[in-house]
Amino acid sequence: MGTFERYLSLWVLLGIVAGILIGNLVGDSITFLSELEIAKVNIPVAILVWMMIYPMMVQIDFSSLKNIGQNAKGLSLTLIVNWLIKPFTMAFFAWLFLDQLFHAYLEPELAQEYIAGAIILGAAPCTAMVFVWSYLTKGDANYTLVQVSVNDLVLLVAFIPIVRFLLGVTNIEIPYNTLLSSVVIFVVIPLVAGYLSNKLLIQTKGKKWLEEVFLPKLKPISIIALLTTLVLLFAFQGNQIIQQPFHILLIAVPLTIQTYFIFFIAWFTGKWIGLKHQICAPSSLIGASNFFELAVAVAIALFGLNSGAALATVVGILIEVPVMLSLVAIANRWKY
Secondary structure, eight states: OOHHHHTHHHHHHHHHHHHHHHHHHHGGGGGGGGGOEETTEEHHHHHHHHHHHHHHHHTOOGGGGGGTTTTHHHHHHHHHIIIIIHHHHHHHHHIIIIIIITTTTSOHHHHHHHHHHHHHHHTSBOSSHHHHHHHHTTOOHHHHHHHHHHHHHHHHHHHHHHHHHHHHHTTOOOOHHHHHHHHIIIIIHHHHHHHHHHHHHHHHTOHHHIIIIIHHHHHHHHHHHHHHHHHHHHHHHHHHHHHOTHHHHHHHHHHHHHHHHHHHHHHHHHHHTTOOHHHHHHHHHHHHSBOHHHHHHHHHHHHOTTSHHHHHHHHHHHHHHHHHHHHHHHHHHTOO
16 A cells, blocks of 8 residues: 555545635635536536546556456445445435434534435445555455446446435435536546546557556646645635534544445355455455545535535545555454
8 A cells, every 4th residue: 555545544634734724814715716617516626536536547447347257246246235235324324323313413404414425425436445455455456456347337327316316315405417417527537538548558558557657657646636625625614624523523423334334244245155355355345435536526516615515525535544444454354
């Protein structure tokens, strides 16, 4: 794991602090950034998200899909957990804690926004970091590549109806056109660009050059874009966080419980159906982790930069690494 991935939570905390300071010092002078929109999609955020997601999409080799049948049971487990279980348990835990158990601490309208952010996060399974978690648990690299490729293709057709359904169930109005345009802008375009770039660069420069020269050069761009997005988010949310820092903890509770819950469901099911450790580990970790870049972008597009939904997705980033590293440790301890 690289330095950035290892200390992701630290960078997030520093981004939060920097954003809050900027928001309190020059907040009024950057308000115009939140108003730069096309179809309710914030333009600065869209550019930053493209810079985050494109490097992930470039490294996906969709030719690996020809090996899809080699570990059918593991892939079936991944798809069932990611798309038939995870989004719905996330919605349940968010509703249970933020609307019911914590109702004395949260205003109903704000609680609904936090729930919306959690739902968006839960409907976006991991795309990039799962490669790291798989490597740390000695997972099968080829299988991990296949499951990520399939997951991205399913994301194109399943994300919108799942999010729309769950937000509707929780009585949150959602503009369908905005959700559709968000997926096109934040998933389809980077995915197509990444696929074409991967294919072209391998043909012209070779796979070794792509992996050892091109991708390492892209990595700092992705890091800078992520941190800049966080700073921008918290520049607009600084006052709210200073006034209600306890909300960060309240949001983190259901997100953390959901992460462990999904891992254990996938892990014990995988072991029960006879998956080998190197397949079971990445199958369990992809659902536990999240495609937080997409979740942040969609939450901003739907609810705004200074919304509770956007804040909830950022809390997901905050807990991502420490929680996932604990699950990596569990997977290694339970190796069979």
